Amino acid sequence: MPRIQGVDIPPDKLLHISLRYLRGIGPTTALELCEKVGVDPMRRAKTLTDDEVAKLATIIDRDYLVEGALRRFDGGNIQRLKEIKSYRGERHRKNLPVRGQRSKTNARTRKGIRKTVAGKKGVKDK
C-alpha cells in the first residue's frame, strides 16, 4: 500500500484516481503529477515501486498545497475575512451562505439540519 503525505493510502485503483484521495489533488493535478514523475496514470497504485512513490511524494511536497497545509491556508483566509469584519466574514461566522445565495429557504448545507420552530406557519402546534 503506497503512502503519500502521511496518512493517505490509495488502494487498488488506477493511479490517477487514487492520487485524488489526497485533499487538494483533483483530476487535473493527478494527471499532471503522473506526467511529471513519468509514470503511466492507468497503472494500479499498488504496482508503484518505492522509488516512484518517493518521487511522487517529493514533487507533491515541493509544488503542491495539499492536506493539512491546504486546510490551514483556507482556514487562514476565512479567518482573515472574519477579522476585517467584511460581509463575507460575517456570513462565515453565522454559518450562512457566503456568495449571495438565498437563505429564506434551502441553504441546508450551510445551515445544517432543519431546526423546527414551534408556532411558525405551517408547523402544527402540539
Added chain:
Amino acid sequence: MSRSIKKGPYVDERLAAKVAKQAGNNRTPIKTWSRDCTILPDFVGTTFEVHNGKAFLKVYVTEEMVGHKLGEFSPTRTFKGHSGGKAKAAAPAAK
C-alpha cells in the same frame, strides 16, 4: 465572474482624488456613497464613512482590506433575531 484585468480595479475617481488630497495630513473621515469602489493600497489608514442606505458607518481601512470593496464593511441589513423564543434569540448570538 471576476472583472477583466484589462480594465483594472474599479475605483471611484473622485473618491480616490479626495484620498490623495488629504494624504498624510488631516485624516478626517470621508463620507461616501460609493460602496462599489475597490479599496486601493493608497487608501490604507484612511477612514471612510460608507453609506449603508440609512446611515454612514465608519470604516477604518487597514492593509488587509485592500482589494475588497468599501461596501463589504458597511452592512446593509440588521438582523435582530426572529420573533418569539427569547432563548432561541440568544443562542445564535452566543455561537
